[in-house]
Amino acid sequence: DTAVSQTPKYLVTQMGNDKSIKCEQNLGHDTMYWYKQDSKKFLKIMFSYNNKELIINETVPNRFSPKSPDKAHLNLHINSLELGDSAVYFCASSQAGTANNQPQHFGDGTRLSIL
Amino acid sequence: GENVEQHPSTLSVQEGDSAVIKCTYSDSASNYFPWYKQELGKGPQLIIDIRSNVGEKKDQRIAVTLNKTAKHFSLHITETQPEDSAVYFCAASTGGSQGNLIFGKGTKLSVKP
Numbered sequence: 001d002t003a004v005s006q007t008p009k010y011l012v013t014q015m016g017n018d019k020s021i022k023c024e025q026n027l028g029h030d031t032m033y034w035y036k037q038d039s040k041k042f043l044k045i046m047f048s049y050n051n052k053e054l055i056i057n058e059t060v061p062n063r064f065s066p067k068s069p070d071k072a073h074l075n076l077h078i079n080s081l082e083l084g085d086s087a088v089y090f091c092a093s094s095q096a097g098t099a100n101n102q103p104q105h106f107g108d109g110t111r112l113s114i115l
Numbered sequence: 116g117e118n119v120e121q122h123p124s125t126l127s128v129q130e131g132d133s134a135v136i137k138c139t140y141s142d143s144a145s146n147y148f149p150w151y152k153q154e155l156g157k158g159p160q161l162i163i164d165i166r167s168n169v170g171e172k173k174d175q176r177i178a179v180t181l182n183k184t185a186k187h188f189s190l191h192i193t194e195t196q197p198e199d200s201a202v203y204f205c206a207a208s209t210g211g212s213q214g215n216l217i218f219g220k221g222t223k224l225s226v227k228p
Binding site for chain 1: 151159161166216
């Protein structure tokens with residue numbers, strides 16, 4: 001009964017490959033996010049989606065493409081992986097986006113390691 | 116844009132002591148200030164939040180204070196326990212459709228038994 005679940009938990013792959021991370025939330029929220037946490041633990045937002053529409057797109061290379069098939073899912077696809085993409089990626093969700101400043105609930109992360 | 120500074124980066128206390136973590140923000144339009152606790156191998160977990168119309172909020176051993184004039188807010192943990200050991204993040208948001216959560220760089224709290 002995990003609220004925000006991500007798969008896989010660990011992802012080890014070669015430079016240049018394409019990979020996807022999946023996220024699902026069962027909280028009934030209408031907004032979902034992707035964050036990147038680097039090796040120094042710094043958390044930075046990458047994207048946010050509200051009702052399947054892109055709301056926030058921070059300065060992220062276009063090799064990263066989020067896809068939201070429905071309100072409960074937000075997947076992250078990464079093309080041509082680079083060494084600098086190694087990080088922990090967190091999915092989060094909230095109700096009513098950030099307009100009303102509702103709490104964001106985070107998944108347990110996907111640790112991506114590029115060889 | 117918003118910038119959030121968090122201090123200290125590491126904090127070590129004895130069990131039973133209090134711990135205080137401080138954050139400052141730059142955008143006076145920020146109106147929402149959550150605190151997250153991140154344990155090893157886990158995602159950040161919301162522990163308390165405060166909105167700009169409130170100066171202080173308490174939940175058992177945890178309290179947060181907000182000074183909008185000075186643009187700083189603090190997390191206070193009393194009677195610390197070893198299970199409080201984790202990385203704590205503060206964040207700030209202006210809300211609205213483009214309002215991101217901007218995080219501080221985290222404080223690693225160690226509570227020694």
